Amino acid sequence: INAEYMGTPSECLFFFAGSMGPHAFVAATDPPSDVKLPSSPTNICRNESFDSPSEYSLSTAPSLPPSPDSSLHSPLSPPPPPPSPRLYSDQFDFNCTTTITLHKKAIWRVIPWNQYLASCSNDGSAKWFDGNGNLVHEISTDNQAIFWVDVWEGCLVTCHESGQISVWSEDGQCIQTLEGHTKRVRVTCVYDKYLISGDGGGTVKKWARDRGCIDTYSFHKKAVRGLVVWKDNLVSGSYDNTLKMWTMDGKCIKTAQHEQDVNTLVVWGNQLVSGSDDRTIKIWNSKLECLLTLNNAHNEGIYGLAIYRDYLVSCGDSVIKFWKMGLRSNSVLFILLLSKYSNDSTLRHLPPELMICVTEYLHNGCKEVYQMPGHQARVFGVNSWGDRIATCAALPEPHIKIWTNQHYLENTCRALFS
DSSP: OEEEEEEETTEEEEEEEEEETTEEEEEEEOOOTTOOOOSSOOOOOOSOBOSSGGGOOOTTSOOOOOOTTGGGSOTTSOOOOOOOOOSSOSOOOEEEEEEEOOOSSOEEEEEEETTEEEEEETTSEEEEEOTTOOEEEEEEOTTOOEEEEEEETTEEEEEETTSOEEEEOTTSOEEEEEOOOSSOEEEEEEETTEEEEEETTSEEEEEETTTEEEEEEEOOSSOEEEEEEETTEEEEEETTSEEEEEOTTSOEEEEEEOSSOEEEEEEETTEEEEEETTSOEEEEOTTSOEEEEETTSSSSOOOEEEEETTEEEEESSSEEEEEEESOOTTOOOOOOOOHHHHSSOOGGGSOHHHHHHHHHHHHHHEEEEEEEEOOSSOEEEEEEETTEEEEEEOTTOOOEEEEEEGGGOTTSOOOOOO
């Protein structure tokens, strides 16, 4: 390990330089108290390639105390660190453990609700059932399609073709009806104690349990299909091909674009992810700037996104795919960001040296790690349910399937710390 710093003595960064095949990388952290820094900055090698390690040297760098086994390693090639404990394996072995055939037409969504799963369908019904597929309750709307289900303050919310929103208790009793939308409601999200809904005309409404509709906004020119609350702002996706970020009082902050309809949104770690009919998955930062585009992620438009542990799950055709935001399997890149850069930072706020590292991390980092043939029809919805995945599909196979990963069964070792 070679060490050097940049900046002034009162505000400096301590850099570690290492090799990654023929490339060099750097990471930043606070300087250790027992390391004496030189009185003037030294040059840092940026994004250089070398034919051999001997071509890279930092003659002015302060030396670190040798490790006990330093004689076994080149001074430019530090001993390999012990493996970092991982809570999850990158291996997947999903098996369909339950197939549920309770609906007669296309199923739009399936979500976890308390100890149950709840679903909605074009057949005008919403149902909730246990993990074995046993029906608990069913509601019907005289063949008016139910396009969305959500959970709001412990109750189930159903969104209807007529524009009506109904709130249900676990025993199947309708405890509240929310009226005000004039077109079919396709999506909702929950913010604090409020329910936020979007309809086929581009209108978004904000609801309170005790007051009904408290705000109405005209967010888009076409149907709203995605709504998420992210960093205390509301983000909407629409059939007008746009994503928009709004303050909670309805002021538009940013607008971003897909080539075709935006069908789904999800928050993945510190990023926003969108799926579109243009068959792309896009990853966005907090300023709604696109960090990464996954082209041709599916053979058809992306209809569902979910988070399973630390993986992104997507569906759109008949296949379910798992994505990981990480590094290429044949490379190692370790980045430490100072706290002053980590609070809601974007790439433009990082020093150039860290910019190199973070850019490579993002652009090489998101990759498909697993896929499984989910259904014989197009998969409209996917959601995680503990260690399991629930999916739902369209005709000719309007089924719900529950998938279990054999690598995450109970009583198996999840991590090893030594």
